[in-house]
Amino acid sequence: MIRLSGRPWWQARYSDGRILSEWDTLNVPHLRLPLPHDSASGTSRWEEVDKKGMVGLRLLCPNGIAAELEAGEGCQFFQFKHGGIDIGFGGLPSRRYTDAYVIGIIRDSSGECYCRAWEETQQSLNRKGEIELSLMRLRTIMSIPVNNTPANRKLQSRLVRQIATMKREWRLIGFFDNVFDMKYKDIGPLKLEVQGVKV
Secondary structure: OHHHHOOOEEEEEEOOOOEEEHHHHOOOOOOOOOOOHHHOOOOOOHHHOOOOOEEEEEEEOOOOOEEEEEOOOOOEEEEEEEEEEEOOOOOOOOEEEEEEEEEEEEOOOOOEEEEEEEEEOHHHHHHHHHHHHHHHHHHHHHOOHHHOOHHHHHHHHHHHHHHHOOOOOEEEEEEEEEOOOEOHHHOEOOOHHHHOOOO
16 A cells, blocks of 8 residues: 555554554544545644654655664654645646655754655656756647647657656665754754654
8 A cells, every 4th residue: 555655654663562654643534544645635643643652663665665763762753744835837736745754763952863764866856847847848839829830749749758757766865964953955943843842
């Protein structure tokens, strides 16, 4: 199910043997499966997850691998997603996107932390920019009826093929950072109250 969902999911492990998976916390009644975003309109609420007794946090990735952070009781785990909004134009709607899923553990009171992230590769992000440019050109060509020449139809066909073959590439990484000033993706300070942790 995780492979089919196309995204990673967090899973917490407790000292008493309990396992809590992200899909268990979705605010969608009777849905307890890792399904794609469109299938589950609800979101999980990490800040409401019981942190007492949590000794491990996993990131279950859609390629079948997993990352796990472990620590004794009382350690501070956190997780978040990083992304943004593509502003729609030319009749297309705006859409949200996620380019990284992160789990982490705070190591000391200075905010030092270790993280694992399932992130879109830079090569994929660069290609995403190229595809956006191709989409803009395609919309422009298709919006001008008099421009329906054989050369433009050939260009339309090439752009459509290029867009169709675009594949997002992801990788699992590990890194050290600080929750008071995250350098990763220039995030800055994490909102620790949202994470449900105190340093």
